[in-house]
Amino acid sequence: MKAAILKTLGTPLAIEHIPDPPIGTGEVIVDVVAAPVLSYADEVFSGARRYPIDLPMVPGCGAIGRVREIGPDATHLQPGDWVFCDPTVRSRDDALMPDITLQGWSARGDGGKRLHQYFHDGPFAERIRVPTENAIRIGDIEPRDAARWCALNVMLVPYGGLLAAGFQAGETLLVSGATGNFGSACVAVALAMGARCVVAPGRNERALADLERRFGERVRAVKLSGNEDDDRERMRNAAPAPIDCVIDLLPPSVSTKTVRAAAMVVRPYGRIVLMGGVGMLGGDDLALPYPWIMRNDITVRGKWMYPPAAVTRMTGLIRGGLLDPGHFEIATFALDDANEAVAHAAANGGPFRMTVILP
Known part of the structure; x- marks a missing residue:
């Protein structure tokens, strides 16, 4: 698959072909349709924000896509489902104090770094592997609307x-x-x-x-x-x-x-x-x-990020006509132009502006 790779802090993303992510139990493979570029991505990639990340890495934080393959533990997801790929990955072995990493973005603490080493790559790629619980259904949408649904990433x-x-x-x-x-x-x-x-x-x-x-x-x-x-x-x-x-x-x-x-x-x-x-x-x-x-x-x-059920609730606010993602002005870029997308996001941040990569 094609991906944008951050190999070293302070250098441009490299657009290369890498192996497809393999699926394991408790995981889902998603075809990425739209991936938002946060306005401060250039600060993360340059090292200015001093985020703890292991390189090389396919970056990105959250995405809209369609389920490609499900694992044996999935009971509701089906191939073809439209999902929000929630970047907030939580450890499963301590319900009271789960460690957290933002897949493709940053980690918190020693436990978060361990999660980051496995759920490492983000959505600046044609496909992404996420924990089963992080592929959250949003209902049917038109493919042309996928970029607009990336507003979830900001509003959540x-x-x-x-x-x-x-x-x-x-x-x-x-x-x-x-x-x-x-x-x-x-x-x-x-x-x-x-x-x-x-x-x-x-x-x-x-x-x-x-x-x-x-x-x-x-x-x-x-x-x-x-x-x-x-x-x-x-x-x-x-x-x-x-x-x-x-x-x-x-x-x-x-x-x-x-x-x-x-x-x-x-x-x-x-x-x-x-x-x-x-x-x-x-x-x-x-x-x-x-x-x-x-x-x-x-x-x-x-408060850091949001609870898992928030995605479903916010989807309900949008579907019910209470919350309009149409407020966002969106600029889209092809995956080959990922570096241009990062520069555009930095220069065009602020209220209701969003830059999106369409792999």
């Missing part, structure tokens, strides 16, 4: 945070990082889940105006000034009701002061979910005040 991340927070219809949410790729997707997902209002702070006035244009009065944009106290007051005043939940999706380059300014607008007994990359490249600690957390009964939790 904030959806995981909202589920972790127990976010409910009628609540008010603040999305810290609302003008970014994952943050803008979070706005769309929260509204689909029945949010009364989403407060969207940011510095990009054009992106803020676009959110208000797309979603109307249920989105309240706030232009940040950089002054922590002033910004906190502006965010609080923008909401029509006390803010029930704050979710942070800011990238590694952002100061912890920006995170703290947003987090501390949450109401007493509210929830904060941290899902971004702030601090991954060093810098100050978040330093939320202990007395404020304790006396206001604030719940603070981290």
